[in-house]
């Protein structure tokens with residue numbers, strides 16, 4: 001393998017779920033493409049972050065701030081679905097099963113990775129709840145240990161610090177496979193998990 005191809009394989013190898021063999025296939029696929037394709041793809045990667053903003057309301061990443069979801073007045077502003085990452089938000093949106101607003105935590109509780117929810121992250125969420133006047137918070141963390149810990153931490157924080165006593169807090173039900181992830185759940189599973197969510201408070 002030449003240095004140029006080896007370098008590309010090393011890049012692809014960093015992608016989630018891509019092993020050596022797939023990385024090599026991707027590199028050789030590119031090798032067979034015409035120059036304009038390669039330039040266009042290279043530019044798309046190079047410019048990826050040039051026109052993206054983090055939404056100051058929900059933490060989503062899009063080409064505007066506020067993001068199109070927060071700007072959409074047809075969405076139900078009384079429900080906030082709290083997700084761990086923008087990948088999870090994208091999975092809900094792609095499934096087309098939810099019409100409320102989101103909040104991207106951008107963090108989680110994971111003792112193994114020495115991660116906790118930062119004070120900024122908590123304040124950002126509380127401000128969003130207050131600004132939207134949401135009536136229900138759906139905590140849609142992943143069905144694994146870190147997701148559980150994040151859920152219990154959020155539940156405590158919301159019980160303690162939310163100024164709204166009537167605020168309903170719910171959690172996704174587990175049609176979701178334990179140890180699995182929202183990102184890879186199919187539409188039906190996600191729909192069931194959302195519809196049969198469990199009211200925590």
Ligand SMILES: [Zn+2]
Pocket residue numbers: 055056057058059060066067068069070071
């Ligand atoms: Zn937003």
